[in-house]
Amino acid sequence: MDVFTAIEQRRSxxxxxxxxxxxxxxxxxxxxxxxxxxxxxxxxHWRFVVLEEKSQIDAMFQLSWNQPQVTSSSLFVIICMDKHAWSKDPGQYWVNAPVEVQELIVPMIDGYYRNNEQAQVDECMRSCGLIGMSLMLVAQQMGYDSCPMDGFDFEKVGKLINLPEDHLIGMAVAIGKPAKDPWPRSGQLPLEKVLIKDQF
Ligand SMILES: Cc1cc2nc3c(=O)[nH]c(=O)nc-3n(C[C@H](O)[C@H](O)[C@H](O)COP(=O)(O)O)c2cc1C
Structure with a gap:
């Protein structure tokens, strides 16, 4: 499947x-x-919690206002983000880079995130969006469909999965074989409304 087709066919x-x-x-x-x-x-910094135990799935179903994607999907993934990954042996993320690159980049990581809570959280959400879309497009390529989800009680789901103190929940993605067609696209904005040249 080419990328255009995967993007066009991906629906919630x-x-x-x-x-x-x-x-x-x-x-x-x-x-x-x-x-x-x-x-x-x-x-x-993504960490994937895959719900497997029936009791966990049932609890998630309740915490997401009984959305049927939770119990009917073949794979239910809660995308969590480690807010402090930047401080946890950051050399590991560059271990295969040339030494001069390691020496340049690794110290910059600390300088960028330390004492900057906003940057730590923003980075988590940026990365969560990217990995979420990748999961959905790869699923499409593999003959599956998906649904991104944030319609659940984040605090209670955090407790359910024993979310570490320095991690955040970004969103969830349900993946499976569709049982129902999606609704028609609900109202795509025209490109002219979202594309800005040079300045707002
Ligand atoms: C971050 C995020 C959270 C969402 N949460 C839910 C959800 O909890 N339940 C649901 O049915 N759809 C959810 N959606 C799906 C959107 O409603 C859907 O993407 C949008 O209406 C566009 O439709 P499409 O994905 O079929 O193109 C979510 C989408 C995103 C990106």
Missing amino acids: IKEFDPNHCMSESEKKQLFEKAILSPTAFNLQ
Whole structure:
């Protein structure tokens, strides 16, 4: 599938075939491709919580106002972000770079994020958006559909998954085989309304 087709065919699916199982090798392929997405300073600060236990899925269903994507999807991923990845052995993100590049970049990471809570959080949300879209497009390529989700109680879901203190929840993505067609596109803005030349 080419990129144009994947983008055009990706729609938010509200209900999946609950009987379909995604194989472990498919899940591995999905994540292996998606994590090639870019992050500032190559921090790769996404951490994926995949809900597998029925009790966890049922609890998530309740915490997301009974949205059927949660229980019917073949894979339900909560995208979490490590806000402090920048401070956790940052050399690991550049270990294969030439030494002169490592010496230049790694100290810059600390300088950029330390004492800048806003930058730490903003970076998490930027990266979460990118990985979320990658997961959805890779899923499309693999013959699956998806639904991005933030319609849930973030605080209670944090407790449910034992979210570490220095992590954030970005959003969730449900992936599976569709059981219902999506609604027609609900109101795409014309390009002229969103494309600004040079200045607002
Ligand atoms: C961050 C984010 C959160 C969303 N949360 C939900 C959700 O909780 N439930 C839902 O049914 N759709 C959710 N959506 C899907 C949007 O409603 C959908 O993307 C939008 O209406 C455009 O439709 P399309 O994705 O089919 O093109 C979410 C989308 C995004 C990007």
